Amino acid sequence: MDFIDLKTQQQLIRADLEARWQRVLAHGQYIMGPEIQELEERLAAYVGVKEVVACSSGTDALLLALMALEVGPGEAVFTTPFTFVATAEVIALLGARPIFVDIEESTFNLDPEALARQIKMVQQEGKWRPRGIIAVDLFGQPAAYDRITAVAEAYGLFVVEDAAQSFGATYKGRRAGSLAPLAATSFFPAKPLGCYGDGGAVFTSDPELADRLRSLRNHGQGRQRYEHVRLGLNGRLDTLQAAVLLAKLEIFPQEVERRQEVAARYHDGLRDLVRVPEIAPDCTSVWAQYSIRTPQRQHLQQQLQAAGIPTAIYYPVPLHLQPAFQYLGYRPGDLPVSEACAQDILSLPMHPYLTAEKQDFIIATIRRALG
Numbered sequence: 001m002d003f004i005d006l007k008t009q010q011q012l013i014r015a016d017l018e019a020r021w022q023r024v025l026a027h028g029q030y031i032m033g034p035e036i037q038e039l040e041e042r043l044a045a046y047v048g049v050k051e052v053v054a055c056s057s058g059t060d061a062l063l064l065a066l067m068a069l070e071v072g073p074g075e076a077v078f079t080t081p082f083t084f085v086a087t088a089e090v091i092a093l094l095g096a097r098p099i100f101v102d103i104e105e106s107t108f109n110l111d112p113e114a115l116a117r118q119i120k121m122v123q124q125e126g127k128w129r130p131r132g133i134i135a136v137d138l139f140g141q142p143a144a145y146d147r148i149t150a151v152a153e154a155y156g157l158f159v160v161e162d163a164a165q166s167f168g169a170t171y172k173g174r175r176a177g178s179l180a181p182l183a184a185t186s187f188f189p190a191k192p193l194g195c196y197g198d199g200g201a202v203f204t205s206d207p208e209l210a211d212r213l214r215s216l217r218n219h220g221q222g223r224q225r226y227e228h229v230r231l232g233l234n235g236r237l238d239t240l241q242a243a244v245l246l247a248k249l250e251i252f253p254q255e256v257e258r259r260q261e262v263a264a265r266y267h268d269g270l271r272d273l274v275r276v277p278e279i280a281p282d283c284t285s286v287w288a289q290y291s292i293r294t295p296q297r298q299h300l301q302q303q304l305q306a307a308g309i310p311t312a313i314y315y316p317v318p319l320h321l322q323p324a325f326q327y328l329g330y331r332p333g334d335l336p337v338s339e340a341c342a343q344d345i346l347s348l349p350m351h352p353y354l355t356a357e358k359q360d361f362i363i364a365t366i367r368r369a370l371g
């Protein structure tokens with residue numbers, strides 16, 4: 001059994017994919033070929049933003065977003081510790097200070113009240129200048145953007161949406177990627193929309209930010225080819241990867257529907273036995289992960305493994321306790337909700353091609369292990 005099944009999906013898109021690759025091989029524009037603009041337009045229409053800048057990874061999408069906002073030394077950027085390392089890594093790489101704020105237990109996303117308290121404290125302390133917030137849509141569910149935006153406005157901060165796991169989800173009828181003035185997503189193969197390598201995109205409806213992002217993506221290029229008006233990156237997406245994404249976008253809406261059905265079947269089969277994920281009434285999740293919580297995690301994971309069912313732990317160590325962030329001075333107990341989740345969370349196989357039979361086997365195995 002697969003944790004994420006990319007093979008079945010490939011069979012479905014194979015003919016379209018090969019036709020698209022043939023076209024790239026024929027025109028030979030491997031860097032910034034016409035598929036890039038086509039993809040950017042398709043993504044903008046899907047998400048509901050004016051501009052999309054395709055780029056080399058989700059990490060680079062976040063980095064480009066912060067570079068466009070000119071984040072730098074002396075500034076504090078607030079984010080969750082219960083996320084993939086990239087979210088906070090980009091803050092630190094630019095010389096700014098990541099400040100971690102605990103999550104809400106029900107959604108695994110940034111707690112807006114804790115956020116307001118933390119910003120106020122940092123401001124009063126006066127050591128770091130509060131500059132912005134990166135909210136993460138963990139496991140595919142958007143964060144509480146209205147409340148987070150209200151906090152940001154009260155303190156004059158920017159909000160960046162880390163939509164690496166939530167492409168295809170909604171918040172109050174709006175799509176992930178459009179929930180903050182700048183959003184970043186990832187096309188890593190295992191994400192809800194993935195390519196066959198690394199890829200990502202930045203979303204915005206601000207044309208000035210979009211211009212800056214396009215320049216930053218390509219070594220800070222100015223109007224002319226070898227004019228560099230700022231320091232940037234080689235942050236482009238490959239044309240071949242854009243062709244993969246265009247093929248996958250054709251079936252993406254049906255895949256999102258299938259993910260809802262799979263999540264609903266887990267919910268019905270497990271809710272009396274383990275803590276199942278909760279989706280806020282104003283959200284839909286795209287179910288990048290289906291993550292349950294149980295105090296018997298190790299036992300359950302072993303039993304599932306013995307039955308040939310793969311599982312994963314996202315995330316075993318919250319970022320404030322990672323060696324790379326030791327210099328920030330956090331201690332165990334500082335962010336108790338994130339630490340508790342890290343102790344007992346377990347993600348189950350989740351993808352659009354998980355059959356009802358396989359899912360019932362997973363559910364039955366869990367019931368036997370914990371019953």
Ligand SMILES: *Cc1c(COP(=O)(O)O)cnc(C)c1O
Nearest residue numbers: 057058059084086087164186188
């Ligand atoms: C995957 C992920 C990233 C990084 O994306 P890459 O494409 O792997 O660089 C950033 N943030 C979150 C929350 C992610 O899950």
